[in-house]
Amino acid sequence: MPQTKEEKKQYQKEYREKNKEILSQKQKEHRKNNIELYRQKDKEDYQKRKNTLNHKEYQENNKDKKRERDKLYYQKNKDKKNQQRKEWSQTEQGKKLCKITDWKSQGIKSSNFDLVYERYINTNYCEVCNIELTHGRYNTKTTRCLDHQHASGEIRNILCHHCNTQRKSIDLKHMYVLQELHRYFNRTEI
Numbered sequence: 395m396p397q398t399k400e401e402k403k404q405y406q407k408e409y410r411e412k413n414k415e416i417l418s419q420k421q422k423e424h425r426k427n428n429i430e431l432y433r434q435k436d437k438e439d440y441q442k443r444k445n446t447l448n449h450k451e452y453q454e455n456n457k458d459k460k461r462e463r464d465k466l467y468y469q470k471n472k473d474k475k476n477q478q479r480k481e482w483s484q485t486e487q488g489k490k491l492c493k494i495t496d497w498k499s500q501g502i503k504s505s506n507f508d509l510v511y512e513r514y515i516n517t518n519y520c521e522v523c524n525i526e527l528t529h530g531r532y533n534t535k536t537t538r539c540l541d542h543q544h545a546s547g548e549i550r551n552i553l554c555h556h557c558n559t560q561r562k563s564i565d566l567k568h569m570y571v572l573q574e575l576h577r578y579f580n581r582t583e584i
């Protein structure tokens with residue numbers, strides 16, 4: 395009996411050679427007895443080959459069209475997404491999250507930004523000069539602002555833009571003084 399793969403292969407080859415006639419006859423009979431099955435299979439194989447060829451040919455002939463279609467799809471989706479984002483930012487939830495993201499980017503720190511926002515949105519007068527606060531896309535003197543300590547990020551008051559700017563400049567001066575003091579006390583003798 396054949397042992398290795400090569401031997402088995404050789405054996406099968408020889409067997410097929412020796413029994414060529416019988417095997418061919420058997421196959422014919424099998425085909426005859428299962429003619430419908432074979433026809434169906436042939437049909438499927440033919441359709442499969444045709445589809446593959448058609449698809450390849452189609453792709454080859456319509457490269458530019460496809461490129462154009464992809465571009466349009468991308469553009470359409472981009473516009474749609476931008477529009478959705480724009481609409482979302484106009485909703486109450488959108489406005490809130492945009493504001494909180496803005497605060498975080500300014501270095502403002504809090505363990506509960508929901509509460510901070512509640513306080514921010516419900517404060518109607520500047521906590522320093524008592525002027526009525528306004529809300530808008532562009533800053534005016536009375537625009538509502540969240541004042542924070544610039545060195546630590548700690549939240550202080552809800553102010554008008556005018557008072558907030560003044561505090562900011564005081565903060566920067568303080569930071570400068572602190573830096574100088576730090577440098578003074580940490581200087582080393584040469």
Ligand SMILES: [Zn+2]
Pocket residue numbers: 520521522523524525553554555556557558
């Ligand atoms: Zn004010």
